[in-house]
Amino acid sequence: MGILRLKYHLDPYLERVSLQNENRPAQGLPNVQSVVIDGPxxxxxxxxxxxxxxxxxxxxPDVQPTCDEVSHGVMTFLLNLAFLGVKIEKICFDGALPPSKQTTRLARLEKSRRRLGSFRTSQLGCSLASSMSAKVRFESFENILQSRSLPPNFTLVPENPFIVPTVYEDLRQRWTKEKILQTVPVPSWMSMVADRLEFVSWADITIMVPGEADCYCAYVAKQTGCSILTSDSDLLLYDIGSSGSIVFLNSINCERTESESRTTAQRLCPMTVAKQLGLSTLLPLAFELNLRPRAGLNELIRRSKVIDKANDPASDFSHFTREYLISPNIRIDQVEQQYPQSLDTRVSEVVSQYILRETYLHKRSLNMYLVMLNEDPKRQCAWMQGRLFRAMGYSFFNLTQAPHKRHDFIIEHIRRGDRITADLITLKNRPWVRSEMQSLLNQLDVVRLKTGMEIDCPLYWRTFALYTILGTQTGIQNLKPAQLEQFLTCGYMDNMLNWEDVHTSAQMQSVLYSLRILKQLIEISETPDKETTQICAFLAHLPSLHVLTRSTHEMRAEYAMSISAKNVIERSVLFLWNNSNDEAEDIEEPQMMSDNTQSQRFEDRGATHRQRMPIKRKRRENSYNIFEILSQQ
Structure with missing residues (x-):
């Protein structure tokens, strides 16, 4: 995750290089011919x-790059490496982070929360006029190959929370040669590169590793002598051999003219730099810098040499270096056989706390670090929607484990008000799981039958998510047909987008991603019964993340190309009406306690439950117009 100011002190030792194979002229620059990529x-x-x-x-939200756009950008970047003849050894993604990183992770969540709060009050804010959808977002995906400073008014724009799992999924399942040729402009250098390659499959080299990607990138670099493409200065501290090097992603720049194209970058060779500083490795320098972040380079070098020459290093230095050791048990060629590859990172981490509990279980408690959604920070955390579905997944997977490996609860780290806090979810027994799965199955089937929509259709899933949200909130009776139509087709209910619309969209993402978590935890369990088999059959049709997380402007384009706005709203409203006659049900949610009872949670985990209030809907007589029906809700 980076040692503060380490790269800053080493900038004078950066070497300019050319990304290309040995068969292409480098014009006096050293060539980088093969790389391993830090995926995140x-x-x-x-x-x-x-x-x-x-x-x-x-x-x-139009300024924020979408999951699909980031995936396109990554595809373009990798195609450029293929065009240059640069071999990609592996693209590594984190499968889990060690418990020692918890403080850092919580600090990052808090930083994201504060950033979102600052953005909420900034002038950029939320003010989307309908005309903005016609503006060009950026000239070309090829621009990602050229560096450019971030405009000052964009510095607070929050990151899209699902870009990493989206890209991982797309590299393994989406970006085949055929799909690339269908996507890139024709004619273009990208189409020519894709067309002339005999076989394009990044799935074979994209892996989810049982740990941090850093360690596996370092292992590949040492074994092959390749360079590591990363933004993380931590990788300077691993032993990557005498020929291994770090190429920083933000230094990569493509220069194209009519006659030639050249991609350059800057790299550091850790062993070479260490020798220039009179050290055996850069670890003592990083250790001293971690202790004295304001010290100058000369003082840091002097102190580092004392540590470097010590026969018996201090225990705190030994503890520091332990994090950067490459495990002798790493077998990069066996990762796909020994570790699940079909999971998102957050789900993979939950699984790792079971199957690699000695390494990843923190204080004998399960932990889930949910990403910060692009929500309204002044309202209840959007992750509270979909909480029931996540609890079903956690509980089901827990029950498939041996009795001595099971847990009583899982701790989700989420925003509550103006801070990041721990939210405990009790893991339930088999009858509860079976009952809730049957209830979910019934709801999914009702949506399918009453709307007549195919379950492959993204609108089917958005309708389900929206109905789930409306059914747990007051104010549904205040919705007007025009508002619902506007939201389904444009992503906002009134003339301009506001933070209430943003929050509703975040809640929908929470519901849909929670279903994805449930799906992945059921699939990896491999213990089918009637309910899970039927649920899996439904959830197998969940769209890919680049579709599931479509932005408002992508939804507008989707509706314009396919189903009419009126047809969309008719199907959605018809579903709402048909279900308004159902009997109200009391649904027990997993345990949730306030911060004031945090100490009690771990002592009396089965004490209380918050009850979901029944949704009361009155039967309407003699009203058959769906718009009139909705106005009466």
Whole structure:
């Protein structure tokens, strides 16, 4: 996650290089011919590049690069490496982070929360006029190959929370040669590159590792002598051999002219730099910098040499270096056989706390670090929608484990008000899970039957999510047909987008992603019964993340190309009406306690439950117009 100011002190030792194979002239620059890629670093780098090239007049949420756009950007980046003849050894994604990183992770969540709060009050804010949808977002995906400073008014724009799992999924399932050729402009250098490659499959080299991607990237670099593409200065501290190097993603720049194209970057060779500083490795320097972040380089070097020459290093230094050791048990060629590859990182981490409990279980408690959604920070956390579905997934997976490996609860780290806090979810027994799965199955089937929509249709899932949200909130009776139509087709209910619309969209994402968590935890359990088999059959039709997380402007384009707005609202409203005659049900939710009872949670985990209030809907007589029906709700 980076040692503060480490790269800053080492900037004078950066070396300019050319990304290309040995068969292409380097014009006096050393060649980087093969790389291993830090997957999350690449994803956030592309997001930053796309944001920096966004139209300066765009406002939120249109200014925020979408999951699909980031995935396109990553595809373009990798195609450029293929064009240059650079071999990609592996693209590594984190499967789990060690408990020692909890403080850092909570600090990052808090930083994201504060950033969202600052953005909420900024002038960029939420003010989306309908005309903004016609503006060009950015000129071309090729711009991600060229560096550009981020406009000052974009610095507070929050990151899209689902870009990493989206890119991981797309690299393994979406970006085949055929799909690339269907997507890229024709003719273009990208189509020519994709067309001439005999076989394009990034699925074979994209892996979810049982741990941090850093360690596995370092292992590949040491074994092959390749460079590591990353934004993380931590990788300078691993032993990557005498020929291994770190190429920083933000230094990559493509220069194209009519006669040639060249992609350059800057790299650091840790062993070479260490020798220039009179050290055996850069670890003592990083250790001293961690202790004295304001010290100058000369003082840091002097202190580092004392540590470097010590026969018996201090225990705190030994503890510091332990984090950067490459495990002798790493077998990169066996990762796919030994570790699940079909999970998102957050789900993978939950699974790791069971199957690798000695390494990843923190104080004998399960933990889930949910990403910060792009929500209204002045309202209840959007993750509270979908909480029931996540609890079903956690509980089901827990029950498939041996009795001595089971847990009584899982702790979700989410926003509550103006802070990040722990929210405990009790893991339930088999009858509860079976009952809730049957209830979910009934709801999914009702949506399908009453709307007549195919379950492959994204609108089917958005309708389900929206109905779930409306059924747990007051105010549904105040909705007007025009507002619902506007929201389903444009993403906002009135003339302009406001934070209430943003929050509703975040709640919908919470419901849909919680269903995805449930789906993945059921699938990896491999213990089918009647309910789980039927649920899996439904959830197998959940769209890919780049579709499931479509932005408001992507939804507008989707509806314009397919189903009419009137047809959309008719199906959705018809579903609401048909279900308004159902009997109200009392549904027990998993345990949730306030912060004031946090100490009690771990002592009396089965004490109390918050009850979901029954949804009361009155039967309407002699009213058959769906718009009239909705206005009466």
């Amino acid at each position: 670093s690449l994803v956030y780098h592309i997001h930053h590049r796309l944001l920096s090239w966004s139209h300066p007049e765009l406002r939120y």
